[in-house]
Amino acid sequence: MDLIRRLFTAALVAGVLSGTAASVVQQATTVPLILEAEKYEVVTPPPATSASPAGAPAHQHGPVREIGEGVPTTLDEAMQRIGLTIAANLLTGVAYALLLGAAILLAGRPVDARRGLVWGMGGFVAVSLAPAFGLPPELPGMAGAELELRQLWWLSAAAGAGVGMAALAFARNRLVIAAAILAAALPHLIGAPHPESAEGAVPPELAAHFVTASLGGAALFWAILGATCGWLMSGLVRETESRPALRVQPGAR
Amino acid sequence: MSSMTTRSINSVGNSATRSAAQTAVAAFAAILLGSFLLYGVGFAQPQQIHDAAHDARHSFAFPCH
Secondary structure, eight states: OHHHHHHHHHHHHHHHHHHHHHHHHHHHTHHHHHHHHHTTOOOOOOOHHHHOOTTOOGGGSOOOOOTTOOOOOOHHHHHHHHHHHHHHHHHHHHHHHHHHHHHHHHHTOOOOHHHHHHHHHHHHIIIIIHHHHHSOOOOTTOOOSOHHHHHHHHHHHHHHHHHHHHHHHHOOOHHHHHHHHHHHHHHHHHOOOOOSSOOOSSOHHHHHHHHHHHHHHHHHHHHHHHHHHHHHTHHHHHHHOOOGGGSOOTTOO | OHHHHHHHHHHHHHTTSSOHHHHHHHHHHHHHHHHHHHHHHHTOOOHHHHHHTHHHHHHTTOOOO
């Protein structure tokens, strides 16, 4: 139980710290771009039948927005939106920190803040860079293939990259390494699902800016997450290191 | 080199008290909860969850719409 408690504590702290940092960076970088992009997003009206109870004013029939009209918000709505985004970021941080912490524990190698930073960069490559190679971070209003297909491809690209990097770092069997590299490459060889025609309403400059902002923020997020995980788990893994693979081989390195 | 080898052998011996099973259970619990949270925040599609996590999903480049 002690091991679980300490692992979860490390993940909680790492997740909250990285999620907080991501929230600050996002409000300055990605969120303004999202709000800007929503001006170009045309909301399709709901089915006409339910929209008008008797006596409702005519202009409330459907939330149809014209391109360029923007998203009307009050201060309360804006604060609520920021608060929910922060909460989601903290949850994302804790979720990823739990997964990274489990990977560190399973690898059984000693960690500290610096090695944790390397683990964090691995996480960045797995869930940010590798999926973005096929599916660029997208703004609202951009054209995209069917959501479930993209989610599935995203997951396979992230999992494949994670498995590939873990095998390159820790596996000894060449067959295992080859299979893991294939798993990492396969989603990209198959290709990400894309819409038949890329006709989004968002200006390309906005979309390009968003890609760099999203990846940059994710890199910082993962650096903090990994370093904190490594730091807080330094005592944990040293006590549990039990893998035969750790044995020092004379002449190795 | 020989001292490092000795130390690693010692550590293997010590860790018998904290078994591989304990490590596996802790890692499995973390993977389970982490996956559950990640699914909720990044992938679940009920409208309210989607709306609440909307800006975070876009910023972290989860497929959102």
